[in-house]
Amino acid sequence: MPDVDVAVIGAGAAGLSVAAICNNLGLKVALIERGRMGGDCLNYGCVPSKALLAAGHAAAEARAAARFGIRLPPPEIDWAGVRAHVRGAIERIAPNDSAERFRGMGVDVIEASAHFLTPDTLEVGGRQLRFRRCVIAAGSSAVIPDIPGLDGVPWLTNETLFELEEPPGHLIILGGGPIGLEMAQAHARLGCLVTVLEAAPRIAPREDAELVEGLRAALLRDGVEIREAAKVVAVEPLEARSETPQAGVVAVLEDGSRIAGTHLLLAIGRAPRLASLDLAAGGIAASPRGVATQADLRSTSNRRVWAVGDIADPEGIGPRAFTHVASQHAGIVVRSMLFRLPFTRVDYAALPRVTYTDPELAQVGLTEAEARERGIAGLAVHRWPLGENDRAIAEARPEGLVKLVVDGRGRLVGAGVLAPRAGEMAGMFGLMIGRRLPLSALAGLVLPYPTLAEAAKRAAGEYYAPKLLSAGVKRVVALLRHLP
Template identity: 50%
Template structure:
């Protein structure tokens, strides 16, 4: 009896290197660029587009789309300055071209060509662990002293009946649209859902947001209230405490069965966007082969971002913590210190800012008020100043918003929330104050240019001393000293 010949085994080319990075997003590219320029040999695996989610499907295209929407909104509201403009005409195909042009302008910085010129060996293929110190992919077998997993995350798809058979968009596909959605349904009222709701509404789409809990539920409630009011004012329909029970339909005609307060209602739209959270991209890595433990949210790491395999680090979204591009970049710097210089560097996550780029923007760093009171109790002081009390905000008719500072009684800043114009820019100094333990008095005594929005923070900081400076005791001291001439 004739038997089949054994399958031919594909020979893999062996590469030995100092650092092997899996994932060419912001974190992985930062590790690769930093390490190779410091003299280490580096191999980088990327199975998709260089630049990862942030460049191609996330931060960059969403902010470009928001900018187009804000331009339309500015034209509509110009009358408040005495400037009358006609209703803007939206050419959505040109908006799409604008978004793609912004991506294309940044892409060369993250390209295979640039990294190969730096000296990085780029393998455009998926990678998986063969054992505790070997990765394979693209016909190569890579043995490295240290590995860095920087595979990012993707949209989490909720277990909604019928959703898998219903056409839906995620952040990876919505920026491919060249025609404006007539009515965009969005599952999820987090930062991504709110940003894309505002952008599409400003560009002329009807928009409905369905959120199972509260809009921007992880943010300061007072600040979230302002974003909620803004979205409602521009015409976004908001359904909070609403569960999507079933999805159905086809291209151009989507229907959702939504339960709110025990009542079912049918909501129809032309397009559906799923923005209900993120999940770490770990599929296909064969982490078990390398002895790498995972958690519900991602790869288990210690304070130095090392996994249960001492040769392997995980950074950014893959590490299961805060899912921001700047966190991945910060993680990269921690890993470089640990992996190349053997320094005992730990990731300090106490001063990581986050921003929702609606208009007004919502920015946060450090502890929220509720978190601070739980942790520090009566030691907490809350300082607040409004945009309405700022001359620059009045001149630009941008008086919606406030700054809220969370300060201990000894003057240590432990949290800041800003909601209003340019909040994402203004939050940076408060991250510095928290990270470097700069006391509130130093900020209160600083000199800022007039008129600027930065005065809002200085005024809030100064209010820390109001009770002491303008107290009956202080007036007695001043009168006493005046008696001496």
């Protein structure tokens, strides 16, 4: 006889959502977490990083106030106060994810490690736990690269960065993806020297190259040094000297150049937390990318098991390390596991992603390059610069761009935005792509004036402008003008 209906391994965003829904539907649920409730997002990722970015944004706005005719002294950075703000954000959200809250709901919260003994049994904290169904939501952690010398120097990941009691003197960041760029800008705005080393030809390699140009310019204005196509071949310890009073690390690049800093942040990617689960004992197929699942997130080899969040590797689709994907996965698992609904499957066609720098870079659906690689018929790209947006002009922030990728039938297949709070527009584009709405829906949308979102509407209007101003339409208007 099973001990529980559903065993959930991991109390991050995905695991908490699955546990809450299953419990509310009357199932007996065990929620197993060996670390902090709330997982990476609350404790080491989304929440602390956005809190630190907000502090950096406040400092940057104080420095730039003169553009409004307001003159302020240079901001003084109180690092202890910044850390208190970051901790306060975590502490305010933490009760929603706490063991006490979930136990109050009736969930059996077990604070221990778990690993599989058999296809339907876990060992949890020294005892056996049999389940009808199991959901693996163990998440991911920062990739630790195999770089000569790394074991001889101190380094940071997102799990340790926010514990620094003093600001880094010179932060070297390996990786120019979202985490690396966000932390680069936040620390630069808070008075730290920052160097980003990206091995690929450009930073943010997954994002639209045209939008990345504007983001790069913004980071450089904030004082971030960016080295692209910069492969690190070794790291060495840096001893404190009179000219470098803080000990640190030296990054040795493939071209022979050496960059010395006080701290090294590893931000080159994420890897699923598989090692401690003993998936083989559970008959669960996996790869270095994660737990192998069907499109409905059910294990390809153990029909009692599902995987959600960063650790899930749906066949033909691959993993996505976003908190909002974890929430999406929870809904899919409920439909698949509990209601046995057919044709339930992961679909990332309208998946948004945002790099939360200032300006933010948001992308929904395909980039222009991805759309061209797929050979989409009748592909068209329409842009509207923020320099032509009244709200951006009023706020003296005219740098940025809205870029729409449209197929031959006039449907949006991708949208990219570089703008302050660009992520706030992502939902609008996601709805259009997900519901396959024609671009006319956006072009005809009535938006409040003045807003940055009007740039999206103007970009959509560019698709119809040639049709509305065609010779045929002008002839019709000329004929109709004679009517009373």
